[in-house]
Amino acid sequence: MTIHPGDSDHSGSARCPDTTEAPHLVCAQCGTPAEDPQPTWTCSVENGIRHYFCDNCARANIRAIERRLDSAWW
Template sequence: MDQQPPEPADAKSLVCSRCGTVAEGRPPTWTCSVENGVRHYFCEACARDNIRAIEGRLDSSWW
């Protein structure tokens, strides 16, 4: 069984790994990506701008 990486220490607010937008709670429109065992959260705007790369499973450093 694959083990999931731990949740962020401060689960009350998330920060977009791309643009730095801060959100309270877990917005349903945000995207989570696990890259090299680390969770990265992306706001709706960043996810929409890069949806093809996300669906192609390209690491965020590529896009």
């Protein structure tokens, strides 16, 4: 399963099918896929939807992230 920007259920968490396979994350900004679990990626909840950002996108936009600006403002 791949999590894309905007994938969400009503609780704000990503839905997983009935499988034990871990979801594959994709950066919401640049589309870079995460090959393994990435503890250094950034997760942001915008309008109730989780967005994941790779290290490079998070570093490039850290001030906007810290000010809690939605990614549309980057």
